[in-house]
Amino acid sequence: MTSHSVRPDDTGTARAVPRPDPGGLDAHLVVRRGAFHLDLRLAAAPGDVVALLGPNGAGKTTALRALAGLTPLTAGHLRLDSADLDRTPPEARPVGVVFQDYLLFPHLSALDNVAFGPRCQGTPKAAARALAADWLDRMGLADHAAAKPRRLSGGQAQRVALARALAVRPRLLLLDEPLAALDAxxxxxxxxxxxxxxxxxxxxxxxxxxxxLDAMVLADRLVVIEDGHTVQQGAPADIARRPRTDYIARLVGLNLYRGRADGHAVHTDPTDGGAAIATAEHLTGPAFVAFPPSAVTLHHDRPDAPGTGTGAGGVAANLWRCRVAGLETHGDRIRADLTGDLRLTAEVTTVAAAELRLRPGLDVWATVAAAQTHAYPA
Structure with missing residues (x-):
């Protein structure tokens, strides 16, 4: 699709002037398969890295397969650099794919694995191998060119798979859980x-x-999918700061509630206990409110007044009676799932957990400073 700008000609009459198309991805992926229905719109400019996030079964892999041409679209469209790819077979698409298990040819060397794509595109053998050698050098694998996949470490195999995908000069690079098979x-x-x-x-x-973490580090933009549909998208920092579903909140480690704001308080939905949460922001109407588990302070006894024992977090305007439902080690800290006035997760040091003698069934008081919460329109 060519865009236009309007400029006056020599007579002063406005005329449309074609402007080079910026290219990139313009996709509406509709796939119906049994009870599952994917309906996803994706747009990205050249140079963009977009991460698809979502729980198992959300449709991430289906979307990737549709972009690669391995799963046909039921409806919608797929355009890349303004070219329609809807009916283009997978092998003819300018697409490179790095699969989760890399799928390197076990009988070929690293060099010939990378050269395979260019050879399929008609590049002479010597030129394809020279191109492959250059890519392996860029990946820091020049010394492993003759190695078969079984002789490569997981990290080396991943880089060979990436070099193989890039060697065909793709206009769309697809990466399916590219780091999942690696140790920490x-x-x-x-x-x-x-x-x-x-x-x-x-x-x-x-x-x-x-x-x-992979998504936050590698991507310019996140698209979060649940049940085949986009539930939130935006820059990683915006998603992390303003989650809009429980899945995203758990992903970024926040307690999240939906309710109705009335000034400096959000009255949560009955499913969350109907408790009021004092906030620093002033809002009116449907709203979300979120805070990290580390913002929660636990007490054996009810604090005499809001603010008791909160430390650097500021005055604790929130106070709830809760019961410990479960405990879990989280790095060098302990996470406690709480029920009661409000369902929430608290995170405390191991020392604090020992001093409180935290255990399932223990009744505690939870406080959170209003300054530690973050409220925003729903």
Whole structure:
């Protein structure tokens, strides 16, 4: 699709002047398969990295397969750099894919794995191998060109798979959980390498992941999918600060409630206990309110007055009677799931948990400073 700008000609008459199309991805992916229905719109400019996040069964992999041409669209459209790809077979699409398990050819060397794509595009063997050698060098794998996949570490195999995808000069790069098969130590290192390579990629990249850290580090924009539909999208920092579903709140580690704001208080829905939460923001109407588990302070006895024992968090304008429903180790801290006046998660140090003798069934008082909450329109 060509856009136009309007300029006067020599006679002063306005005329439309074609303007080069900026290219990129314009997709409306509609896939109906049994009871499942995916209806997802995606748009991205060249150089953008978009991450698809969502729980299992949300439709992330279906969307990726539809973009690759491996799952046909029931309706909608798929345009890449203004070219319609709806009926283009997978092998003819300018798309590179890095699968979760990499799918390297076990009988080929790293070099020939990378050269495979260019050879399929008609590049002569010597030129394809030279191109592959250049990509392996960029990935820091020049010394592993002759190695078969079974001789590569997980991180090395991931980089070979990425080089193979990039060697065909794709206009759309699809990454399906590219770090899921790596151990924690390797994942940290490979994530940094992948971020650098994506920063240099001049076309569109779409990343599917269930890991919020991968999404936050690698993507420019997040699209959160639940039940086949977009529930929220935006910059990673905006999503993390203003979640709009329980799934996103859990993903970024926040207590989230929906209710009705009346000045500096949000009255939560009955499903959350109907409690009022004092907030720093002044709002009116439907609203969300969120706060981190670390903002919650627990007490054996009811504080004499709001603010008792809150420390640096400021005056605690919120006070609820709760019962410990469960405990879980979270890094070097303890997370307590609480029920009662308000369902919430608290996070305390191991020392504080020992001093409080936290255990399931224990009655406690929970306080949260209004300054530690964040309210925003629903």
């Amino acid at each position: 130590r390797t994942r940290l290192d490979v994530r940094g390498h992948l971020r650098d390579h994506l920063a240099d990629f001049d076309a569109v990249a779409v990343l599917v992941t269930h890991d919020p």
